[in-house]
Amino acid sequence: xPLSVVILAAGQGKRMNSDLPKVLQPLAGRPLLQHVIDTARxxxxxxxxxxxxxxxxxxxxxxxxxxxxDWVLQAEQLGTGHAVMQALPMIPDDDLVLILYGDVPLVGxxxxxxxxxxxxxxxxxxATAIVPDGTGFGRILRDGHGGLAGIxxxxxxxxxxxxIREVNTGLMAARTRNLRTWLAAVSNDNAQGEYYLTDxxxxxxxxxxxxxxxxxxxxxxxxGVNDKVQLAxxxxxxRGARARELMLAGATLCDPxxxxxxxxxxxxxxxxxxxxxxxxxxxxxxxxxxIGPYCVIRDxxxxxxxxxxxxxxxxxxxxxxxxxxxxxARLRPGTRLAAGVHIGNYVEVKNSGVGxxxxxxxxxxxxDATVGAGVNVGAGTITCNYDGVNKWPTEIxxxxxxxxxxxxxxxxxxxxxxxxxxxxxxxQTAPDGSLTLTRARQATIDAWTRPxxxxxxxxxxxxxxxxKKPRA
Numbered sequence: 215x216p217l218s219v220v221i222l223a224a225g226q227g228k229r230m231n232s233d234l235p236k237v238l239q240p241l242a243g244r245p246l247l248q249h250v251i252d253t254a255r256x257x258x259x260x261x262x263x264x265x266x267x268x269x270x271x272x273x274x275x276x277x278x279x280x281x282x283x284d285w286v287l288q289a290e291q292l293g294t295g296h297a298v299m300q301a302l303p304m305i306p307d308d309d310l311v312l313i314l315y316g317d318v319p320l321v322g323x324x325x326x327x328x329x330x331x332x333x334x335x336x337x338x339x340x341a342t343a344i345v346p347d348g349t350g351f352g353r354i355l356r357d358g359h360g361g362l363a364g365i366x367x368x369x370x371x372x373x374x375x376x377x378i379r380e381v382n383t384g385l386m387a388a389r390t391r392n393l394r395t396w397l398a399a400v401s402n403d404n405a406q407g408e409y410y411l412t413d414x415x416x417x418x419x420x421x422x423x424x425x426x427x428x429x430x431x432x433x434x435x436x437x438g439v440n441d442k443v444q445l446a447x448x449x450x451x452x453r454g455a456r457a458r459e460l461m462l463a464g465a466t467l468c469d470p471x472x473x474x475x476x477x478x479x480x481x482x483x484x485x486x487x488x489x490x491x492x493x494x495x496x497x498x499x500x501x502x503x504x505i506g507p508y509c510v511i512r513d514x515x516x517x518x519x520x521x522x523x524x525x526x527x528x529x530x531x532x533x534x535x536x537x538x539x540x541x542x543a544r545l546r547p548g549t550r551l552a553a554g555v556h557i558g559n560y561v562e563v564k565n566s567g568v569g570x571x572x573x574x575x576x577x578x579x580x581x582d583a584t585v586g587a588g589v590n591v592g593a594g595t596i597t598c599n600y601d602g603v604n605k606w607p608t609e610i611x612x613x614x615x616x617x618x619x620x621x622x623x624x625x626x627x628x629x630x631x632x633x634x635x636x637x638x639x640x641x642q643t644a645p646d647g648s649l650t651l652t653r654a655r656q657a658t659i660d661a662w663t664r665p666x667x668x669x670x671x672x673x674x675x676x677x678x679x680x681x682k683k684p685r686a
Contacts, residue, residue, distance in 0.1 A: 224267030293408025337423030
C-alpha cells in the first residue's frame with residue numbers, strides 16, 4: 215500500500231519565548247522537525263507533506279536542503295483536523311496516511327512501522343500510551359467491552375476524564391479516503407473552537423473496519439516540546455540514548471552524562487571518550503582511539519590507536535592510525551594525516567596532507583600544504599598561503615627540518631632532507647639536502663641605555679617635540 219506522511223508543523227510555540235518557530239528549536243544541533251523527517255524517511259514513504267504556518271519562510275529556509283518535501287500552508291490555525299485537511303487534496307485516495315508532529319522528535323521508526331502495519335487491518339490505527347500523569351494529553355475513552363470509543367481533549371475533559379491514565383499520542387494512520395470522509399463531519403463545537411483530529415476516532419469506531427490501538431511503551435517517544443524546559447528534557451534523553459548506543463558498541467565513556475552526540479558516530483573496539491566531548495555530523499573512530507576531555511569532533515575519521523588530547527577541535531579531518539593530536543589543536547576541513555603524525559598544542563592545519571611520522575608540535579599553521587614523511591616542523595612556523603586574494607600551495611619534501619619561527623611564503627617548495635634555519639623567511643625553492651636560511655646581521659650597541667620612566671611633564675614635552683618633527 216502506498217505510504218504518505220503528513221507532518222503537522224504549523225504551531226507558533228508561544229511558550230518558547232523565542233523568535234525561532236517551535237519546530238526549528240535545536241535538538242542535538244538539528245531542528246526538531248528535521249528529526250521527525252529523518253525518522254519518517256526510514257519507512258520509505260512516497261511523499262512527505264509538511265503543514266506549516268507560523269514562521270513559514272524560516273521553516274522552509276531551514277529545511278531547504280530537503281528538496282523532496284511537499285510544503286502545505288495552513289494559513290489559519292484552526293486545529294489539527296483542519297491542518298490535515300490542507301494536505302489531503304494532494305494525496306491519492308488509496309494511500310495510507312501516517313500523521314506525525316514536528317514537535318514530537320523522539321518517536322521511533324519501530325513505532326511508526328507498527329502503526330502502518332496495524333492500519334492495514336483496521337480503518338484507523340492510533341498510538342496510545344499509559345502515563346503516570348496525563349496532563350497535556352487527550353484521554354482515551356473505552357467502551358464496555360474495552361474497545362476504543364473516543365478521545366476527549368484535556369480542555370473539554372471532566373474530572374473523571376482527567377483521572378484516565380491512557381492517553382492519545384496524536385500519532386495515527388489511515389487511508390486517505392477515510393480521512394476525507396471523517397474530517398468532513400468534524401465540528402469545532404468545543405472549548406478551543408477548533409477542528410480536532412481526534413474527533414475522527416468516534417467515526418472510525420462507528421464505521422467498517424473500526425479502530426485499533428497501538429501501545430507505545432517508551433514514553434520518551436511521545437514527548438512533545440512546548441517550552442525550553444521540555445526541550446532540555448528531550449535533549450537529555452536523546453543524549454543518554456546515544457551514549458548507551460556507544461557503550462553497547464564497545465566504547466568506554468568516562469561519564470555517560472557528559473557527552474553530546476549530534477550526528478552519527480561509529481566506534482571500533484576499546485574506544486575511550488573523556489568528559490565533555492561533542493560529536494557532530496558523521497564521525498568514525500577506529501579501534502583504541504582515545505578522545506580527551508572537551509574536544510569537538512565534526513565529520514572526521516580517526517584511525518586505530520589515534521589519540522586526541524584535551525580541548526582540540528577537529529572538523530572534516532582524516533587521520534590514519536597512531537596519530538597524536540593536541541592538546542588545543544585545530545584540524546580544519548581537508549586535513550589528511552598519515553600514520554604516526556604528531557600535531558601538537560596550538561597547531562592549526564587546513565587543507566593539507568601530512569606524511570607518515572611527521573611532527574608539528576607547537577604553535578604552527580599549515581595551510582594548503584603538502585608535507586612529506588618524517589618532516590619536523592619547528593615551533594612558530596607558518597605557511598604564508600594567502601596573498602589577500604588567492605591561496606597558494608607549499609610543498610615540503612620527505613625528511614625536511616623546518617627551524618622554529620620560519621615563514622614559508624607560498625607558492626614555495628622545500629626539498630627532501632632540506633634544513634631551514636630558525637627564523638628564516640623562505641620565498642624561493644630550498645634545495646634538497648641543503649641548509650637554507652635568511653639572516654640579518656646581529657649587532658650589539660654598547661653605548662645604549664635602557665630608557666627610564668620620565669615624569670609626566672617631560673613625557674608630554676617629548677611627545678610634542680616628536681610630533682612637530684617632519685617625517686623623512
